[in-house]
Amino acid sequence: MGTGRNGHTITFLIQCPDKKGLVASISSFFYERDFNILSCQQYTDLLNGHYYMRLQVVLNDLTITRKQLEKEFDEFGNHFGLQWSVHYSDAVQKMAILVSKTSHCLYDLLLRWKENEMDCEIPVIISNHPDLESVADQFRVPFHCLPIKNGDKTSQEAQIRQILKRHHIDLVVLARYMQVLSPQFVDEYEERIINIHHAFLPAFQGGNPYERAHQRGVKMIGATAHYATEDLDEGPIIEQDVERVNHEMEPKSLKQIGRDIERIVLSRAVKAHLERRIIVSGRRTIVFSQGI
Known part of the structure; x- marks a missing residue:
């Protein structure tokens, strides 16, 4: 998969209590906004019932403001108790x-x-x-x-x-x-x-x-x-x-x-x-x- 014209990505780091349907729901959030998912890494801590995900999408697919994307994801994440952060690769650290x-x-x-x-x-x-x-x-x-x-x-x-x-x-x-x-x-x-x-x-x-x-x-x-x-x-x-x-x-x-x-x-x-x-x-x- 390509990463768009400029090669930049958006990375979401997510953790929350484990429950059924997490992967499908999170993937659907980005699919409905026409994002190309480049990578989705995940880990489930079975001992503590906790779920972790690192998900990357193409920055070039962003059709709304970054603030609006974060607002919509926050509203979506409240239902699942998500703790998350988002990072844009064009912002050099x-x-x-x-x-x-x-x-x-x-x-x-x-x-x-x-x-x-x-x-x-x-x-x-x-x-x-x-x-x-x-x-x-x-x-x-x-x-x-x-x-x-x-x-x-x-x-x-x-x-x-x-x-x-x-x-x-x-x-x-x-x-x-x-x-x-x-x-x-x-x-x-x-x-x-x-x-x-x-x-x-x-x-x-x-x-x-x-x-x-x-x-x-x-x-x-x-x-x-x-x-x-x-x-x-x-x-x-x-x-x-x-x-x-x-x-x-x-x-x-x-x-x-x-x-x-x-x-x-x-x-x-x-x-x-x-x-x-x-x-x-x-x-x-x-x-x-x-x-x-």
Whole structure:
């Protein structure tokens, strides 16, 4: 199937209590409005009786205003108790990257962005240290160094939030940003802050996970990308991966292996978010496979 003259789509992310007739009813809603359905991915959580759907239609088929479409779908969805969001692919998302001193995740995101693997704009990189300014310069992305002076994290964070608002940021990526965000910050960007934790959560939460993993003699190390919440390293998990290790490996070796896992896990999570493939349901996520 084609995607219309400009290739743009409308993506609906839907969740609701499971009941008979959902697929037919939702499909009919779009059929009656002469939409071409490009993709319909669905998952039923039988244990909890909950239903999830990711549905894409051709933006070019839209014959009414976006506001009117959303109004009609909201009225339709009330009957089924739908929780939903809608996203238009011609509205390019703006992503800010927050870093400290470690560069590997930043490099990976910027390279993938330059290679057009991630459909977004990156108008700003923010750090609490000056170390990675040269990386930002290589990719011609504005860099802001906002150190925490005299332990005043509140003022520093206020500056970050001002920059994010000025650039109309949609997604914040914590690419090894080694500071805990305030509850106010997290609430303001709920389900729009992705953090990479250098451990396979829920194991080894907090700092120095590789040292602690070595002390425990683990046989696998991993990394976890999750949405940030008020509770440190407790947010809904988006992506994880692991690598086998053995007793001969020192913490330095574990870190080297871990960096590769972190790169992959973070990029997968960011890509899934940008492609509108994630539905947050309580403390967990439903992540649909990459489709159109």
